[in-house]
Amino acid sequence: MKERLRLTLLAATLACVALPLTSEEIPMQTASTPATATASPSWMNASTSRLQDELVAKYGTQQRERLERGLHQITEFRRADDGDAATFEDFVRTNFAGNQATLDTMFNRFQSLLEQLDGHMHEINRAFNQQSDLDLGPMLPFDETFAGYDPSAHVLDDFFNNKLAFTVLLNFPLTTLDERLKNGPNWTRRQWAETRLAQRFDKRIPADVNLAIAQAAGASGQYISQYNIWMYHLTDPQGQRLFPPKMRLLSHWNLRDEIKANYSDGQGGLPKQRMIQQVMERIVTQTIPQVVINNPAVDWNPFTNEVKAAAAKDSDATTNSPITNAPEPDTRYAVLLRDFNAAKKADPYSPTAPTLIDRRFQEDREIPEARLKAMLEQVLGSPLVAQTAKLIQSRLGRPLEPFDIWYNGFRPGSKYTEAQLDEMVAKKYPTAEAYQKDIPNLLIKLGFSPDRAQYVANNIIVDPARGSGHAMGSQMRSEKAHLRTRVEKTGMNYKGFNIAVHEMGHNVEQTFSLNDNDYTLLQGVPNTAFTEALAFVFQGHDLELLGLPAPDAKSQAEKTLNDFWSTYEIAGVALVDMSVWHWMYDHPQATPKQLNQATVQISKDIWNHYYAPIFHKNDVVLLGIYSHMIDSFLYLPDYPIGHMIAFQIEEQMKKAGAIGPDFERMAKMGRITPDLWMERATGRPVGPEALLEATQQALAANTSH
């Protein structure tokens, strides 16, 4: 479900959980003192005032403001090893574009050459990943090395070293999010493109800092990826095993999904769900015995916390560790603190966004934190929560329990069984080529004109995927977008088709937002939630694309309620993630134990405020369980925003009737700020209103039955 490899877009992938770190957090090692980022040499003041006088005399007073700004910008990023006063002055004299014609030429040439750079780097990446991405037979060990290599990793360093970055910073404006929000609506498209051009060079992070961040990210990813619970070895107070042998669940994703799966197990599911909640709470509070983590050689009663040598075996594993219930020694929080300390090292080198919190909100999301928080609170505090909870309670036939934040009983029904759908799809699409050929028809069914449908279809290449599928756009106009889809030997199945339609939505967006955008510097969408929302619009119409009736009103209402309840759950989780990062910035000397206590308290406070009134239980710590909180550097707020944006776009498509023309209109806007994009797309800024309105209607439909 994910689109891959957007080199310039800082991606945070909604629903398609992979987690590309932003460029600032790619690769670093131990601490370097941020000595030179701001220190300015003794000759600097004299040099800049000399240059100002000289160049204003040469180009006229109308250039004064641009020149002052440019000089200020380059001095902010200068380092001692960039040269002496003479080198500095010579650079400015040579590279300041003193009239509009020179500036236009510079802008156009940077735009087209950066398109070439990004486009070809991306091409290399695609080729190097081909064996691992596509269904082309066995992988050899070196294929993974090719796939892991990023030829563009040093581009930013190179551009500072050869001073092309300084040429941009001398001539084009760096902006803060405040300025983009305040002035952006009145900017021309060219001004937006200039803004994005300068933003490419808004940090100069030393290689050792980047390495430290990459190492912390790698270590936290590693910690999370090994955090398994062997379920057969959990025992209840009566000593019974509730889960089958060999079941090994990764925290938190698999544990949460097991809670969800157990709703279909009626009364038999309930004790299992309660037990998983207990396990999760022990992980958050770090009262989990160290020896039970990823260890099938011990049995554990998570209620009493008693640990014993395994009395039944489901693996050959043995353990050398002493079997005691000594708790995990706050490792979870030590790992998070290491992320924090690494991310913080980049702060001095990022003058327009000097904390990781700033970089996430002001650069990656481009939604101010306060506004985003208000949107989350609007969902959490909505009276629709209690109404939805009441409906869940009546369907469950029991009072809600805390783990019911993961209730998954809202399900769109289908007239057809999965097997029937599989048969239809396999017949229609026996091969990837059959799907490729049908793309123009599919797009016409979605309301694109035959011309536009053919145009887009010509720009998409369908490849057989090794995994479940993904979309890979191109980064230059002479290249095509790739749709990677899974086709079994017996033909495509329904699940594969559903994903292919989603990925096709990404490809269509990628095509319009690159090829039909007036500036390639503006290619893309404001952030990843937008491309996901556009892809979900396609995916939601997959039945019609098979020639079947659209989901009925009842099905749609179930889907809406499911999305609303998920948003309610993840909004609280996002608030915990945000508060924990603020706490770390407020307590930079904290120990892992202190961070543990703080996270537990934050989780309880947010629970007590927004969930306890619904669940009638205080001091629950479940909101702190998300693994992304430990290894993903403040990524969680993307999820609830993604749900809101999806509803806004869907609502607009419904209003517009046909999807095609509106989809094209939206995708062509490119990477402006989220609010501006959304206002131009739907008439309203980003917000939860569309989601809340749809939920209200879905609830009304439910009570009237």
Ligand SMILES: [Zn+2]
């Ligand atoms: Zn996707």
